[in-house]
Amino acid sequence: xxxxxxxxxxxxxxxxxxxxxxxxxxxxxxxxxxxxxxxxxxxxxxxxxxxxxxxxxxxxxxxxxxxxxxxxxxxxxxxxxxxxxxxxxxxxxxxxxxxxxxxxxxxxxxxxxxxxxxxxxxxxxxxxxxxxxxxxxxxxxxxxxxxxxx
Numbered sequence: 015x016x017x018x019x020x021x022x023x024x025x026x027x028x029x030x031x032x033x034x035x036x037x038x039x040x041x042x043x044x045x046x047x048x049x050x051x052x053x054x055x056x057x058x059x060x061x062x063x064x065x066x067x068x069x070x071x072x073x074x075x076x077x078x079x080x081x082x083x084x085x086x087x088x089x090x091x092x093x094x095x096x097x098x099x100x101x102x103x104x105x106x107x108x109x110x111x112x113x114x115x116x117x118x119x120x121x122x123x124x125x126x127x128x129x130x131x132x133x134x135x136x137x138x139x140x141x142x143x144x145x146x147x148x149x150x151x152x153x154x155x156x157x158x159x160x161x162x163x164x
Contacts, residue, residue, distance in 0.1 A: 025154060025157075025158065028150055028151065028154040029154065029158065031151065032151055032154060032155065035151075038139070039139055039142060039143060041073075041138070042135045042136075042138035042139035042142075042143060043135050043139075043143070043148075043151055043152055043155050044155065044159075044160070045070065045073055045077065045081075045134060045135060045138040046130075046131040046132060046133075046134040046135025046136075046138060046148070046152055047131050047135075047152060047155055047156050047160045048070045048160070049068055049069060049070065049081065049085075049130075049131075049134045050127050050128075050130045050131040050134065051160070052067065052068040052069070052070070053068050053112055053115065053127070053130070054115070054127055064105050064108045064109045064112065065081075065082050065085065065104060065105055065108055068085075068108070069081050069082065069085075073138075077137075077138055080137060081134065081137065081138070082104065083104070084137050085104070085108060085134070086104040086107040086108050086111075088130065088133045088134065088137075089107060089108060089111035089130075090107065090111075091133075092111075092126060092129060092130060092133075097110065097114060098110030098111070115127070128149070128152070128153065131148075131152045131156070132145060132148040132149055132152055135148050135152055136148060
């Protein structure tokens with residue numbers, strides 16, 4: 015068996031696992047990827063509310079409120095806002111973390127974004143998504159569902 019067919023088989027198993035998830039878990043995974051992609055693509059604008067710009071507009075208001083409250087803490091936990099430790103405003107903390115992300119490159123940036131996706135998906139799933147499941151499922155979802163659609 016070639017490496018390519020082996021990896022294709024693994025992706026097929028992950029897709030099968032994803033398809034078996036309840037709809038709310040699939041939505042949580044999508045939210046994790048979309049918020050992270052929005053952060054990655056965020057264009058700094060002095061008139062924009064950064065949290066509004068990066069949280070998808072089509073998700074449940076309760077999840078939006080929770081993400082607005084929790085996202086700055088996640089960014090701080092990932093050590094993306096250490097250089098802004100004196101800030102208390104969630105928008106400023108998030109903007110600072112985005113600036114730090116913009117300064118990262120390659121695999122380091124990718125690792126932070128991947129971890130962020132998993133944390134956001136865990137929040138959106140109300141803790142039902144485990145870290146280990148999230149790592150694999152979010153990578154599969156990003157590569158096979160989100161990225162091709164974009």
